[in-house]
Amino acid sequence: MKKFFQLEELGTTYRREFIGGLTTFLSMAYILIVNPITLSLQSVPDLPDAMRMDYGAVFTATALAAALGSIIMGVFAKYPIALAPGMGLNAFFAYTVVLTYGIPWETALTGVLFSGLIFILMTAVGLREKIINAIPAELKYAVAAGIGLFITFVGFQNAGIVVNNDAVLVGLGNLTSGNTLLAIFGLIITVIMMTRGINGGLFYGMVITSIVGMIVGLISPPTGVVDAVPSLAPTFGVAVENIFQSPAEVFTLQMLVIVLTFLFADFFDTAGTLLAVANQAGLMKEDKLPRAGKALLADSCGTVVGAVLGTSTTTSYIESSAGVAAGARSGLAAVVTGLFFLLSLFFFPLLQVITAPVTAPALIIVGALMVSALGKIEWTRFEIAVPAFLTVIAMPLTYSIATGIAIGFIFYPITMICKGRAKEIHPIMYGMFIIFVLYFIFLDK
Numbered sequence: 415m416k417k418f419f420q421l422e423e424l425g426t427t428y429r430r431e432f433i434g435g436l437t438t439f440l441s442m443a444y445i446l447i448v449n450p451i452t453l454s455l456q457s458v459p460d461l462p463d464a465m466r467m468d469y470g471a472v473f474t475a476t477a478l479a480a481a482l483g484s485i486i487m488g489v490f491a492k493y494p495i496a497l498a499p500g501m502g503l504n505a506f507f508a509y510t511v512v513l514t515y516g517i518p519w520e521t522a523l524t525g526v527l528f529s530g531l532i533f534i535l536m537t538a539v540g541l542r543e544k545i546i547n548a549i550p551a552e553l554k555y556a557v558a559a560g561i562g563l564f565i566t567f568v569g570f571q572n573a574g575i576v577v578n579n580d581a582v583l584v585g586l587g588n589l590t591s592g593n594t595l596l597a598i599f600g601l602i603i604t605v606i607m608m609t610r611g612i613n614g615g616l617f618y619g620m621v622i623t624s625i626v627g628m629i630v631g632l633i634s635p636p637t638g639v640v641d642a643v644p645s646l647a648p649t650f651g652v653a654v655e656n657i658f659q660s661p662a663e664v665f666t667l668q669m670l671v672i673v674l675t676f677l678f679a680d681f682f683d684t685a686g687t688l689l690a691v692a693n694q695a696g697l698m699k700e701d702k703l704p705r706a707g708k709a710l711l712a713d714s715c716g717t718v719v720g721a722v723l724g725t726s727t728t729t730s731y732i733e734s735s736a737g738v739a740a741g742a743r744s745g746l747a748a749v750v751t752g753l754f755f756l757l758s759l760f761f762f763p764l765l766q767v768i769t770a771p772v773t774a775p776a777l778i779i780v781g782a783l784m785v786s787a788l789g790k791i792e793w794t795r796f797e798i799a800v801p802a803f804l805t806v807i808a809m810p811l812t813y814s815i816a817t818g819i820a821i822g823f824i825f826y827p828i829t830m831i832c833k834g835r836a837k838e839i840h841p842i843m844y845g846m847f848i849i850f851v852l853y854f855i856f857l858d859k
Contacts, residue, residue: 419492419744426743431494434742435750438496440614441733442480442751444776445498446758447620447768449476452504453726455513457572457770465512467519467724470644473762475723478646481755483716483728488748491709494738495691496751497716500729501780502561503679505568506815507726511672514813521663522672523653526727529676530717537710545681548840553822555787556802557678560809560818562784567810569777572770573597592632593771596623601775608779613736616776623772633772638763649724671853675816680729684713687730695738732783797829820850 483497570576574594579585604619627633720728805822
């Protein structure tokens with residue numbers, strides 16, 4: 415094992431890899447709770463059960479997708495990078511595709527599966543890197559920041575801090591409500607720990623908030639600690655079955671845009687995470703990422719596996735940087751993280767006490783971290799600022815990540831052409847322009 419993972423060559427040890435893998439797990443364990451709550455739309459009352467994914471099945475799918483994805487990355491690509499269903503992508507899946515567009519979650523899972531299969535094909539022929547390079551950096555940053563604002567908005571809603579207001583669309587909620595006060599307490603505690611640089615701050619924040627919630631009677635105590643793993647039956651294989659059962663819902667222009675959105679968002683998440691973590695770990699060689707193809711393929715396989723199991727897009731996690739900071743340098747750390755996700759399957763009853771107000775601070779803080787991408791945009795260039803700004807602001811205001819991307823990708827060629835910079839626009843961007851214009855034309859038809 416030492417030779418396989420090149421521990422001596424990388425200057426690491428079993429102990430450092432174990433601690434690094436555990437640190438990464440603690441830093442991203444919040445997804446075990448946030449993802450089932452998000453995909454089952456628990457924060458949305460009076461919703462038909464048919465629109466909600468089964469909480470237990472999504473929990474199991476989340477843990478298995480994270481475990482298998484991380485192990486594949488560790489063994490195949492040999493990077494200390496863990497995978498799990500991505501934040502932002504799960505919000506797009508639940509709140510935009512299912513809740514706003516009214517598309518059944520079964521069909522949405524098929525969209526995730528298609529995006530994963532396309533990823534694999536594109537990675538195999540080297541096209542994935544070409545498309546990433548074709549999209550201007552400013553729009554990549556804008557998409558990341560826009561998703562961050564969208565996630566934060568969802569977090570404020572789940573906390574009860576932002577509520578519906580018929581006069582002005584949204585307004586301030588009742589800050590004296592028990593659940594809202596609990597969410598605010600969780601936000602303060604988590605911010606303090608994150609500011610102090612405590613690894614796993616998001617996870618620990620939810621644990622502390624849950625305990626306080628039980629003490630004050632806002633959360634029911636767990637019925638147990640260890641129990642049988644929740645069944646995958648409600649979601650397993652549904653993404654594949656739906657292709658044959660509901661082809662009319664799958665092969666539409668709207669689904670094409672949804673699949674493209676999954677593709678774009680995962681593009682940015684994966685590429686940015688791989689480069690950031692590899693650079694932090696000192697694994698870059700001549701400013702290039704060794705085994706980049708294997709790392710991208712591992713990420714793509716994680717998405718396909720997750721879709722078949724029953725969860726939204728699985729992607730590389732920036733929280734892996736916490737494990738690297740703790741000493742991780744090889745794929746063994748990712749394998750350790752994956753094994754901890756497998757172990758977490760048996761603690762489902764304990765994790766059920768973590769409710770939407772408890773996870774709201776994690777959503778708000780993850781959003782704040784993602785919005786840092788705004789600092790990389792050239793705001794002094796009007797032709798860049800307009801499409802970037804429209805991309806960012808449209809996501810939370812229209813409650814749709816897809817709409818934000820579409821608007822930005824439409825305005826970018828327009829402003830660039832008017833500025834006399836048409837030659838700088840990649841042909842792929844013109845293709846995207848046409849696709850998104852057609853998307854708006856046929857959106858309500």
